Amino acid sequence: MTHRSHHQKTEVTRLHGGAASQTVGSRSWTRRRVLLLNATYEPLSAVTIRRAVVLILRGRADMVHADESGGAFHSAATAVPVPTVIRLRSYVRVRYRAVVPMTRSALMHRDRFRCGYCGEAATTIDHVVPRSRGGAHTWENCVACCASCNHRKADRLLSELGWSLRTRPIAPTGRHWGLIAAVKDIDPAWMQYIDAGAA
Template sequence: MAQRKRNLAKRVGHRSSAGPVGQGIGAPLHSVETVGEPPTVAHDPSSVWGRRRVLLLNSTYEPLTALPMRRAIVMLLCGKADVVHDDPNGPIIHSAMRTVAVPSVIRLRSYVRVPYRARVPMTRAALMHRDRFRCAYCGSKADTVDHVVPRSRGGEHTWENCVACCSTCNHRKADRLLSELGWALRRAPMPPKGQHWRLLSTVKELDPAWVRYLGEGAA
């Protein structure tokens, strides 16, 4: 028992002698402040840490991905990226030694080669962006995805057979073909092309500052 107490005392003494946390660039980020909101603990999963994204560009200004806020800040502090667009209304990060305003767009200092992939993977987010969040049948605001040729009738889950759709048209169409309803598509569904569509397939809402880097499909 005496030996166990001595070992415990050594461990506690080792921890307490480590000094205060949060010195220099490697210091942990303690809190986040947003305009008009109280400070938020950084590890709170429901905080802005889990929602906020920062657009990462290659050194050639190609869009690469939407980074979590924490990762973007670390890249800036480590000198791997530079700020392209500040966000005056964005969150402010506080650590023990410094304060950093979270930007909306950052750019790598060194070029990263991205493997070429001919076909963009289809996701709900990318499909909604392709169809500009409008129903392919009536043009109203879309809130779901429809298979032009229903899957129950042999339709495939592909760019060419999927369209953004409103709930009303989706329910009216059900598992019928367009020829049976006398309907027509507003435009032929096609797979999008371009590196920026890989990013659009992962995000639902776009920061307005991103649009100039994402091409025509983001408009």
């Protein structure tokens, strides 16, 4: 470990206090994520709170949104509110990933958390052509689904039930979808930037 990285680690682990004090040193300190924006406000990735605080303290990023709880991390020299969204001060180029991995989170967001059959609130994912009937686990064959429709449909085809899809399922496109696919729980404060990335 270099002197610089050792100093960086010490600087962050000494932060404490306020509503954030229970977060420091706990597993949620590494689980919770902060949205990292490019200098142009384009969503880049989700980083740990530890990484976000380091970027702020080093002057490489600015706070855009802080946690509404009002908690802050305190050191001898400064106090940093618990971040939810930060923005890099300098623009960085990133390689665009054309293929978006299909995850539960991303599929639910694609279908706006509504059942692909009846439009009610979705709680699960359904294979339009059941896997037992040769259906693939792909964007084009999966939809968000409510518990009732999922139970009624079981392993049958839509033609056997006389059902139809509300919209044709397709693979989403756009840089921001990689972020949605990678994060299980998306903070509501992120959505204005993710939606802007979709435009």
